[in-house]
Amino acid sequence: MSKNLPVKTIQYDLFSSFLSNEPESVSNTAELWESIPKYIFTAKQVEKLRTKDGLAQEFSWTYFYNNEEFKVSIQPALIKLNEDDEKSVACFPGVTEELVEEALKKIFTYNKLGSHDPDKHESLVKFSLYMISKELKNRGRTRSLNQIKQALQVMNKCAITLYKKDLNKKKFSTIWQGHILETLFIQNREDYTEDSSSLHCAKLSTFITHSINTLDYRQFNYDRLMECDEQLSRWLYKKLIHRYKHAAINNDYHFTFSSVVQESALLQQTSDRHNRQKLHEALEELIKKKVIREYKVEFKKDGSKVIDATYLVFPTAEFIQEQKAANKRYLNSQEQIEHSVKEMINE
Numbered sequence: 272m273s274k275n276l277p278v279k280t281i282q283y284d285l286f287s288s289f290l291s292n293e294p295e296s297v298s299n300t301a302e303l304w305e306s307i308p309k310y311i312f313t314a315k316q317v318e319k320l321r322t323k324d325g326l327a328q329e330f331s332w333t334y335f336y337n338n339e340e341f342k343v344s345i346q347p348a349l350i351k352l353n354e355d356d357e358k359s360v361a362c363f364p365g366v367t368e369e370l371v372e373e374a375l376k377k378i379f380t381y382n383k384l385g386s387h388d389p390d391k392h393e394s395l396v397k398f399s400l401y402m403i404s405k406e407l408k409n410r411g412r413t414r415s416l417n418q419i420k421q422a423l424q425v426m427n428k429c430a431i432t433l434y435k436k437d438l439n440k441k442k443f444s445t446i447w448q449g450h451i452l453e454t455l456f457i458q459n460r461e462d463y464t465e466d467s468s469s470l471h472c473a474k475l476s477t478f479i480t481h482s483i484n485t486l487d488y489r490q491f492n493y494d495r496l497m498e499c500d501e502q503l504s505r506w507l508y509k510k511l512i513h514r515y516k517h518a519a520i521n522n523d524y525h526f527t528f529s530s531v532v533q534e535s536a537l538l539q540q541t542s543d544r545h546n547r548q549k550l551h552e553a554l555e556e557l558i559k560k561k562v563i564r565e566y567k568v569e570f571k572k573d574g575s576k577v578i579d580a581t582y583l584v585f586p587t588a589e590f591i592q593e594q595k596a597a598n599k600r601y602l603n604s605q606e607q608i609e610h611s612v613k614e615m616i617n618e
Contacts, residue, residue, distance in 0.1 A: 283387035287380035290600035298493035301482035302513040306336040308536035310369040327361035335533040340436035348428030362425045371422040374406035394480040400467040410497035426451035490597040503537045503553040518586040518594045528580040561587045
């Protein structure tokens with residue numbers, strides 16, 4: 272991978288141009304990539320997965336997307352937590368990696384820092400540790416430079432394998448293998464460890480590149496996402512962005528408790544009652560962050576036992592306007608692509 276970024280393309284221009292009076296406050300989300308539950312690990316979980324010598328086996332779980340069953344397996348990255356450590360330990364991606372990726376996707380849209388080559392199927396972002404640190408600090412998600420460096424290594428070194436359930440054969444088949452950051456190019460190892468302003472380069476996931484090629488992404492309120500304290504709140508917010516496209520005062524959006532369990536992999540409490548409480552807390556945070564104005568719960572019971580629940584959410588005026596802007600931006604992008612294709616044909 273060359274450290275020199277290729278010429279800008281119309282796909283990159285569309286991805287980095289936002290329909291907003293405050294473009295610095297919005298970003299992009301690609302549903303297919305977001306649907307893969309890869310940031311579910313907590314520090315306690317990782318400690319349990321590690322052996323006495325700090326290593327860990329590949330971890331797998333199943334989830335559902337668009338009513339189809341998938342399995343994801345993550346082989347942990349071996350990272351030295353401190354530069355003077357003799358041994359590396361197994362690290363799985365978690366919240367810090369999630370936030371660093373959001374920061375990188377935003378930096379990617381900044382002038383002269385991102386590029387997209389549709390022919391090579393490659394999306395590159397130039398960044399410095401300071402840029403990532405500033406992005407996170409400005410949005411209340413401060414991380415130390417050492418935490419950011421470790422997160423970048425984890426994103427580049429942990430290996431992800433994605434499987435899809437073949438209903439005819441009744442088994443899972445591999446459909447993709449890769450990394451969160453496909454390639455990480457360090458300009459100078461000494462600068463990387465000592466100079467936080469030194470520029471480096473990374474290749475974003477092939478899923479993000481594909482979404483840029485196909486315009487399969489949506490604009491959303493980046494500031495609001497980063498303000499959410501709960502990881503489940505951020506997951507729900509993105510779910511609404513992709514699924515509640517035509518939000519309006521007179522129509523609600525509904526989903527079930529079981530669907531959140533199957534799709535997010537973030538409800539891992541000891542009982543359904545505790546998991547429902549966690550979901551309740553996430554929805555309450557979305558009210559505070561002005562994503563939804565209220566929600567209602569309809570329980571499904573077998574006798575006195577709750578076996579599932581349906582949640583009906585009602586949008587705020589702010590969320591409605593943001594979804595309208597995202598819809599309009601998508602239509603504008605489609606028109607620009609069509610116009611560009613016609614010009615190429617006529618040349």
